[in-house]
Amino acid sequence: xxxxxxxxxxxxxxxxxxxxxxxxxxxxxxxxxxxxxxxxxxxxxxxxxxxxxxxxxxxxxxxxxxxxxxxxxxxxxxxxxxxxxxxxxxxxxxxxxxxxxxxxxxxxxxxxxxxxxxxxxxxxxxxxx
Numbered sequence: 190x191x192x193x194x195x196x197x198x199x200x201x202x203x204x205x206x207x208x209x210x211x212x213x214x215x216x217x218x219x220x221x222x223x224x225x226x227x228x229x230x231x232x233x234x235x236x237x238x239x240x241x242x243x244x245x246x247x248x249x250x251x252x253x254x255x256x257x258x259x260x261x262x263x264x265x266x267x268x269x270x271x272x273x274x275x276x277x278x279x280x281x282x283x284x285x286x287x288x289x290x291x292x293x294x295x296x297x298x299x300x301x302x303x304x305x306x307x308x309x310x311x312x313x314x315x316x317x318x
Contacts, residue, residue: 195284
């Protein structure tokens, strides 16, 4: 299996916003993948937050108004955006990750190199298949 693209999701949450500018160049240059950010918000927000467009793709998604129901987890759609993102690239093999969970080695890629691209891999500490 040859992974082409790594997908992250994000909104304007100040806890996570700075991760993209650090991770995107690493994903692009060290792992040789296309970093892809599913951003729930507007291009103006991306600009105001100084989120770089230099190293990867940014896909803009609108907020889901019904997600703001009293007593519910208000931003559930942000986490699910990475799964939607993979559907936008049917010719790419995608890996999804939380934006605060950077790969540190290429060991996952070595473990799955003999897996056919039509398979689905769930990766945890030992890259279970």
